Amino acid sequence: xxxxxxxxxxxxxxxxxxxxxxxxxxxxxxxxxxxxxxxxxxxxxxxxxxxxxxxxxxxxxxxxxxxxxxxxxxxxxxxxxxxxxxxxxxxxxxxxxxxxxxxxxxxxxxxxxxxxxxxxxxxxxxxxxxxxxxxxxxxx
Ligand code: RTP
Ligand code: MG
Numbered sequence: 001x002x003x004x005x006x007x008x009x010x011x012x013x014x015x016x017x018x019x020x021x022x023x024x025x026x027x028x029x030x031x032x033x034x035x036x037x038x039x040x041x042x043x044x045x046x047x048x049x050x051x052x053x054x055x056x057x058x059x060x061x062x063x064x065x066x067x068x069x070x071x072x073x074x075x076x077x078x079x080x081x082x083x084x085x086x087x088x089x090x091x092x093x094x095x096x097x098x099x100x101x102x103x104x105x106x107x108x109x110x111x112x113x114x115x116x117x118x119x120x121x122x123x124x125x126x127x128x129x130x131x132x133x134x135x136x137x138x139x140x
Pocket of ligand 2: 118120
């Protein structure tokens with residue numbers, strides 16, 4: 001096993017409901033360390049660029065509008081197998097399918113407003129971290 005870093009976003013439905021601390025507690029309880037974090041408001045352009053991989057999907061417009069609707073908290077999580085571990089803590093994309101104890105089971109409102117984003121592989125993690133953070137901002 002290796003120490004990895006992954007990009008996490010606490011989405012607008014969660015920041016709006018003041019859930020940042022509760023979600024961060026879930027990460028920390030799972031052994032993930034928050035090594036960088038900032039609250040920002042994405043423009044539609046930035047949301048579109050971040051989710052470009054989904055641009056042909058029917059939900060792309062709605063997803064970008066949602067992500068740009070209110071502030072998000074972007075963060076880098078570090079730990080043993082952080083990419084997979086974070087996705088386990090997040091739970092399935094659709095909260096109806098998410099396991100008990102996961103963030104999406106406890107907090108997500110719907111498949112779209114599902115409270116958190118997490119990178120899905122080492123290459124996307126590296127790309128997504130550099131989308132939001134410079135090396136100077138990552139303090140292990
Ligand atoms: P994420 O990228 O946000 O960590 O989520 P994920 O891997 O579990 O899901 P993905 O398939 O990458 O989809 C990205 C985000 O798009 C929204 N979505 N809406 N209306 C829909 O059917 C639908 N499907 C996906 C969700 O916000 C999902 O997290
Ligand atoms: Mg994804």
